[in-house]
Amino acid sequence: MKCVFDKPFNAAIDAIDSKLEKFDPIWQSEHGVGGLRSRYYDKTGIAKYREWRGCRDTMLDYVTWLKNLGMMGLMVAKDPVHMMKAFWEYRWMGSFLGSFAFVDRLFEGFRGRELEVASLHSNTIVRTLCGLIGTIVGNDRRLGGGPLTDQLVGLDETIPTLFFAGFPTLYPEPMQTLPEFVICDVDQHIEPYYIDVAESYGLPADVCSRCSAETGVSIDDAFPIFGKLVISTNQPCNASESTSMFQRRRFHSVGLEDYPFAFAMQHNEKEGNEYSAQELRNCIAKIEEVYNVKFDWDAFFVAARRINEQSTLEMEKWEILATPYSPLCGIAETLYKLVEWAIANGRIDYFNDTDRKVIKIMRQAVKDKYEPFKGKTRHRAFLWGPSAVYYTDLPTWTQNCWGLNLVLNMDSTMGHNMIDTHDPEKALVDLAKFSEKGVMRHHAVGGWANVNAVWDWAKKLNCDMVVVNDNVACKGMNGVHAMLEEQARDLGFYFCFIPHDLEDCRTISRAEMRKSISSYMSVVLNEKPLDETLVDFDDSEAW
């Protein structure tokens, strides 16, 4: 709706923007007088001041920050005693204080509609994580327990929780998400502590650092304690089985029973799906027995309808992502999808509200032929392989420094088949298929066809490049390097590896990861950086 004041108001804002544009780091980089890295203290990753993005975008980012601050404040205010105890007890809780800086670096350089989408996603992610922290900390037996302590069910963070919607009185809480996975995104220096603990007990240093860190948390007695049962899994791979075995010893020592829930590794096969469906039946029966509850199919179907809507919208998003006009991009897409799928998994309704708002912005952007980042994108890449958890904002850096848009991440293509919402037997098989294609699994295990799908995705999304996250400690994928390089040559894609050590920033630093991209962009593609200040900098002491 237009207002009579719109015109003079917009004119005033434009006048202020033109006066203050010299403080905008993107303007500075365009005019050779600075850039996005100029406002940081050396090494620490702490900015002297926040990014000036123009009046409208700065206000939008301020409101987003204020909402995030409010949600975090509310979380603490609801249960201050448990929160203080948790900060005092758990080293990983202290790392959550870096969340504001984390959100800032995720969306650096975002403007206009891409910032609008990123803000919606940022608030949804923070809301979800505040809920998760509040529930786990508020009911942790180590901190005195809470009203829901016995209704919580601990489970491995890689198990999709949609089936728990059939137990509306129970709360599935991932064991490792807070002390290990999410917190490594926020603070690159937290997991090396737990990895050292595991290695000091004889665990070799060349194993997957995610599993090593989880094992370290277990040895260090740093898992929250709640519920009556912990469901472990073989997701996504054999290293996970190993760490599950270490963790069960600790869980047993604090009186928690564990139940192994094993998904079929060959998840493209019908027999594999049937096997996983039977595993689901067994797991449901175990929960019914331990918690003395009955599975409620009607409640499950409500969540199934919710996730079906999310999957439908997701497929429409992919169609828009294939165009140059998607304001949903980079880490704003990846991180949101990871939280929506791997943490909420259809059990939280406000994700559908966010999805509906975002698809509306995306549809309008296509109509208006709106190109994000002022149309500075030069290359579009499909990102394959699990990303370095200690460098979540790498896609933001590739866009800002080289104009390289990492259009979609392998993990954003997780289970998206429709789930039957009427017949329990059909729903179980659909759910098995959906759950098997989980985090770090859909394209990483289950046969060569799943790995090979990378080229189909790149083609479908109109990418001219494939970037492969090369987790140097992943035993599963080390053997396919040469084959991927050969295929890229044959199919005519630009192709680049980014080496990393998943959760251990000491093996391959963020600076080394950036260098691998910069070398490819400058030597192979003969590109010049969009922002000189981003090419070489030291953030070794940053969170």
Next chain:
Amino acid sequence: MKTVCKLTGKLLGIVLVLFVATFTLYMTNGENKLIYYVVRPFLNKHYDSQSRDRRI
């Protein structure tokens, strides 16, 4: 009417003060500086002095 105007004025004043305070904190990156240089070093000192029940 006078009371309503007074109350509205006060309310606007509070909102303005809150806005100025939070926007200053936001623009100066105040909360991150405080956490990075004061709170975390203090907490890390505490975590390093903890004795934990370490076992396999």
